[in-house]
Amino acid sequence: MTPWTPSGTVYGTLLNFRREWDMWSPRMAQDPHKAPPKAPVLYVKSANTFCPAGQDLLLQDGVNEVDIGATLGLVMGAQAQVVGAALLNDWSVPHTSYYRPPVKFRCRDGFLGLPQQITPGQVQDWATLQIAVRRNGELVQSVDLHQLMRDVPKLLADVGEFMTLQPGDVLMVGTDCLADGTRPRARAGDQVEISAHGFASVVTTVGGAA
Numbered sequence: 001m002t003p004w005t006p007s008g009t010v011y012g013t014l015l016n017f018r019r020e021w022d023m024w025s026p027r028m029a030q031d032p033h034k035a036p037p038k039a040p041v042l043y044v045k046s047a048n049t050f051c052p053a054g055q056d057l058l059l060q061d062g063v064n065e066v067d068i069g070a071t072l073g074l075v076m077g078a079q080a081q082v083v084g085a086a087l088l089n090d091w092s093v094p095h096t097s098y099y100r101p102p103v104k105f106r107c108r109d110g111f112l113g114l115p116q117q118i119t120p121g122q123v124q125d126w127a128t129l130q131i132a133v134r135r136n137g138e139l140v141q142s143v144d145l146h147q148l149m150r151d152v153p154k155l156l157a158d159v160g161e162f163m164t165l166q167p168g169d170v171l172m173v174g175t176d177c178l179a180d181g182t183r184p185r186a187r188a189g190d191q192v193e194i195s196a197h198g199f200a201s202v203v204t205t206v207g208g209a210a
Helices: 018-028 152-160
Strands: 010-014 041-045 057-059 065-067 070-076 082-090 130-135 138-144 170-172 185-187 191-195 202-208
Touching (some): 057 065, 070 138, 082 191, 082 202, 152 170
Antiparallel strands (some): 065 185, 070 082, 130 138
């Protein structure tokens, strides 16, 4: 079986988990925005980031560690309807600002870990999904979709207010942080597994910089 890769555009969602939103709330009234965002804050994962199942992530250009971004990607069909979902690893270079487009942090080669296949299903099937993140076999994070600021139906509706998702597009629901505001990290030599009941896992070995 040929590993799955998205056929459309992949969109990520920032600040969609309650813990991270609460941490950022005091700064949302400050410059440059002076108010919390009213619509979902989205970014794009370009095609060069796609890392199909079975491929390693190679760190380059002085990057020696990466944030692990376990998330659920909603796969779109005709008429902006969800036809399935996939676990994804939305890798990023560690950074602390959302005030600039995060292309150089999020869109490096191989920075979207993909599963072997997507999982058919309905939006309501994933409302309480629990995603486990393991690094070298050790559980380092549990992501609970019940903690989303905008749950899956709300996120889809709010995004639909300003854009129409096309067949083959993928909308990621967001990544959660740890209690200290950071994300679990990986370095060269680490193996990272993202898993959830009923889904194909995303397993990636990190290579490159020592």
